[in-house]
Amino acid sequence: xxxxxxxxxxxxxxxxxxxxxxxxxxxxxxxxxxxxxxxxxxxxxxxxxxxxxxxxxxxxxxxxxxxxxxxxxxxxxxxxxxxxxxxxxxxxxxxxxxxxxxxxxxxxxxxxxxxxxxxxxxxxxxxxxxxxxxxxxxxxxxxxxxxxxxxxxxxxxxxxxxxxxxxxxxxxxxxxxxxxxxxxxxxxxxxxxxxxxxxxxxxxxxxxxxxxxxxxxxxxxxxxxxxxxxxxxxxxxxxxxxxxxxxxxxxxxxxxxxxxxxxxxxxxxxxxxxxxxxxxxxxx
Amino acid sequence: xxxxxxxxxxxxxxxxxxxxxxxxxxxxxxxxxxxxxxxxxxxxxxxxxxxxxxxxxxxxxxxxxxxxxxxxxxxxxxxxxxxxxxxxxxxxxxxxxxxxxxxxxxxxxxxxxxxxxxxxxxxxxxxxxxxxxxxxxxxxxxxxxxxxxxxxxxxxxxxxxxxxxxxxxxxxxxxxxxxxxxxxxxxxxxxxxxxxxxxxxxxxxxxxxxxxxxxxxxxxxxxxxxxxxxxxxxxxxxxxxxxxxxx
Numbered sequence: 345x346x347x348x349x350x351x352x353x354x355x356x357x358x359x360x361x362x363x364x365x366x367x368x369x370x371x372x373x374x375x376x377x378x379x380x381x382x383x384x385x386x387x388x389x390x391x392x393x394x395x396x397x398x399x400x401x402x403x404x405x406x407x408x409x410x411x412x413x414x415x416x417x418x419x420x421x422x423x424x425x426x427x428x429x430x431x432x433x434x435x436x437x438x439x440x441x442x443x444x445x446x447x448x449x450x451x452x453x454x455x456x457x458x459x460x461x462x463x464x465x466x467x468x469x470x471x472x473x474x475x476x477x478x479x480x481x482x483x484x485x486x487x488x489x490x491x492x493x494x495x496x497x498x499x500x501x502x503x504x505x506x507x508x509x510x511x512x513x514x515x516x517x518x519x520x521x522x523x524x525x526x527x528x529x530x531x532x533x534x535x536x537x538x539x540x541x542x543x544x545x546x547x548x549x550x551x552x553x554x555x556x557x558x559x560x561x562x563x564x565x566x567x568x569x570x571x572x573x574x575x576x577x578x579x580x581x582x583x584x585x586x587x588x589x590x591x592x593x594x595x596x597x598x599x600x601x602x603x604x605x606x607x608x609x610x611x612x613x614x615x616x617x618x619x620x621x622x623x624x625x626x627x628x
Numbered sequence: 629x630x631x632x633x634x635x636x637x638x639x640x641x642x643x644x645x646x647x648x649x650x651x652x653x654x655x656x657x658x659x660x661x662x663x664x665x666x667x668x669x670x671x672x673x674x675x676x677x678x679x680x681x682x683x684x685x686x687x688x689x690x691x692x693x694x695x696x697x698x699x700x701x702x703x704x705x706x707x708x709x710x711x712x713x714x715x716x717x718x719x720x721x722x723x724x725x726x727x728x729x730x731x732x733x734x735x736x737x738x739x740x741x742x743x744x745x746x747x748x749x750x751x752x753x754x755x756x757x758x759x760x761x762x763x764x765x766x767x768x769x770x771x772x773x774x775x776x777x778x779x780x781x782x783x784x785x786x787x788x789x790x791x792x793x794x795x796x797x798x799x800x801x802x803x804x805x806x807x808x809x810x811x812x813x814x815x816x817x818x819x820x821x822x823x824x825x826x827x828x829x830x831x832x833x834x835x836x837x838x839x840x841x842x843x844x845x846x847x848x849x850x851x852x853x854x855x856x857x858x859x860x861x862x863x864x865x866x867x868x869x870x871x872x873x874x875x
Contacts, residue, residue, distance in 0.1 A: 398707055398873035417633040420710035431708025431873070433701045447636045448709035493710075592729075 345424070346372040346395060346495055346527065352406035353390050353551075364390040366551040367403070372495070375525035377517070379542035379559070379618075381535055382624050387551040388531040389427070392497050396425045424449065424493035426484045428500055434473035438483055441472060442490070451492025456520070460486040463512065466543060477504030485513060489520055495527040502534060510534075514541050539618040549626050563616060567603040570596040571611040579608055587624030598624045631643070635790075637711050637719035641702050645694065645727065652690050653734055656683050660742050667746075683738075684756045686774070687731055691776040695783020700791055705874050712874070717865050724780045732772040736765065760839075763846035771846065774853035781860030788867045 353365040364387045372378055373391050382388045393399045395406040397413050397420055405412055408419040433443045438461075446452040461468055464482045475483055481504050502510045518541055521528065527548075532538050547555040547561050555562070568585070569579055573595040576588075584600040598616060607613050660683065698720075706716045735755075743753045757768045790798055817825035834840050836856075838848025 393873070396707075396710070400870065400872065415712040415714050417710070417715055420712055421633065423710060425708075427708075429704075431704040431706075433705060444640060445709060447639065448633070448711065450632065530736070541740070587664050 345374050346529075347407040347410075348372075348391070348395065348404070349400050349407070351391065351394055351406065352403035353387075353394055353399070363551050363555075365394065367404070368548070368551070368553050369404075370546060370553055370556050372527050372529055372546075373544075374527055376542045376543050377521060377528045377541055378530065378546055379535070379538050380529050380531040380546050380548070381626075382531075382548035382554075382620055384533075385550075386548045386626075388548055389499055390551075391548065392425055392427065392434060392499050392529070392531060395497065396420065396423055398425075398427075403432050420620070421449070422494040423497060424488050424491040424495070425497040426488035426499060426501060428503065430472060430480065431483050432472050432483075434471065437468070437473050438466060438470055438472065439468035441483065442468065442487065445487050445491060449493060451489045453490045453492055457486055457490035460490065460516065463516070464509065470550075478506060478509065481505055482509065489516065493526070497529045497531070499531045501530060501532065502537070504521065506612060510537065514538075517541055535622045536617065536619040545618070547625060554625060559618065560602055562621065563618060566600045566616040566621060568598055568614050568616050568620065569611050570594070570614070575608075575610050579611055586621075587627065633711050633715050633724075634719060636656060636709075637706060637715050638722055640706065641698065641716070641719050642723050645698075645723065648694065648735075649727070649731070651739070652687075656686060656738060659683065659686075660738065664742065664746055684735070687735055688775055688779045691728065691731065691779035692783040695724075695785075696787045697778040697783075699784060699787035703868075703871070704873060705790070713868050713871065717861075717868055721861055724777055724784075724857075725842070727777040728773040728780065729769075731776050732769045735772055736769060757846075760837075761844050761846040767846045767850065770850045771853070774850050774857060777857040778853045778860060781857045781864065785860050785864040785867065788864055788871060792871050793868060 348368055348370050351368045352363070355362045368387070368391065380388050380391070390399070395408075395413060397406075397415065400414075405414070407413065408422050411419040413419040413423065413541055432444075435445075441498050442454070442457050442461075446454055460466075464479075464486065466479060466482050466486065470479075472480070472483065481501065485498070485501055488498060488501075502513055505513065515536070517528065517530075530538050530542060530569075539559065542559055544558050545555065546553070557565075569576055571579075571594070573590060573593055576595040576597050580597045580599060581594045585597050586600055587598040589596045598620060603613055653758075657828075688868065739753065739755060746753055755768065755772075757763070757771045761767065761771075789801070793801060813825060817823060836849060836852040838852075839844030
């Protein structure tokens with residue numbers, strides 16, 4: 345379990361300082377897949393970097409199984425962070441990178457890594473620097489998923505991957521999770537894609553925790569109503585509307601609360617999707 | 629600190645170092661051979677009296693370079709793989725101690741071989757330590773091991789400082805420190821302080837090297853270099869412990 349307690353991180357000093365994380369507290373429980381969502385600059389990457397001790401918080405703490413991750417090899421060794429920039433030397437060959445990961449992570453699954461290399465058609469003789477953006481992501485994904493770490497954090501895991509590889513990644517993630525459950529945190533912009541694989545949703549907005557909830561609860565907590573604008577407006581009266589889309593005389597409203605059992609005449613009620621909810625919740 | 633992580637950290641940080649030592653000593657051996665042949669030819673053909681030949685300073689520069697070159701790549705890789713800064717640091721200290729002793733032994737071995745080969749040529753192959761102190765092999769090994777550890781520590785410290793500095797500061801420090809040390813200070817020393825800085829430097833160096841008068845004291849440089857090496861690594865740790873991974 346990863347606990348984040350009152351984490352605060354600022355960049356810069358004085359008037360120009362930016363607060364990337366503002367007193368964030370949350371928990372990533374064992375054996376769950378989380379979606380860490382937020383707009384650009386929301387603080388997702390900063391949060392993951394602070395958890396793994398790559399950067400230092402100005403306040404608060406990150407704990408892995410109750411132990412601070414700050415300069416703690418045991419706690420850090422229980423986490424693998426796949427980040428946008430790989431820490432592997434550019435001139436290192438892929439197979440060397442895989443071998444070295446096994447040195448640091450005793451639970452590293454070499455057979456699984458080999459099978460993933462074959463499934464993703466990753467050439468292990470290539471040097472890290474010669475991999476395309478997509479294959480660099482695949483290399484990092486294979487290392488992360490094979491590391492055997494108890495907590496796997498994936499920051500923009502499908503960056504540069506084509507649709508086929510993205511699909512394969514989500515399947516592999518679920519297969520691995522079913523076979524060997526672990527805590528997986530997927531930080532991404534591709535909300536709709538990740539929606540099918542995550543169990544819980546964490547949304548960060550401007551460095552603050554906006555929401556921490558199970559995906560199913562979240563999706564059940566709202567609905568969309570669509571129809572002619574005047575009817576939608578009338579229906580929305582007195583309800584908590586988190587956003588609206590209008591096109592000509594038609595309108596769609598995103599409403600939080602229990603969905604009515606009976607659909608009003610001339611309106612269409614439907615389940616809210618995670619991406620729409622995310623957009624409405626994180627819009628300014 | 630997990631022992632496994634320390635071992636892995638040492639293994640990783642040492643991975644290319646053995647190769648670089650092999651290359652370096654290969655080059656040193658070639659240089660020794662070429663220079664020896666040249667010296668012997670000059671002596672026989674032109675009757676020129678050969679001078680002194682040793683490669684002590686090359687090893688010091690090499691040790692400095694190993695310290696300078698290894699930081700960034702190791703830091704990002706070890707951070708990527710869940711190794712703390714502390715474990716990485718102690719791994720580097722362990723490698724430096726072993727490598728410094730190893731280089732001192734390798735130097736001594738090479739030196740002994742060439743001394744034997746060039747025995748009758750009149751060429752002076754004594755090391756700087758032999759010439760300055762003449763205190764025997766154990767003291768010579770300790771002297772060079774301490775000197776190499778100091779050079780490696782200095783290189784490591786500089787590498788971490790440069791890693792942490794913003795781009796503009798890298799340029800300012802990279803250009804400013806040499807200008808300050810080799811241009812401004814000598815000018816200030818000569819024109820404003822009437823040699824007080826050079827006097828102080830000379831006094832310090834003499835005490836470090838144990839040549840304050842009478843017979844040179846070989847223990848002084850060994851202890852001084854070892855203490856300075858510890859100080860360099862202490863400074864390196866103070867700089868490293870707050871270093872963030874720069875993406």
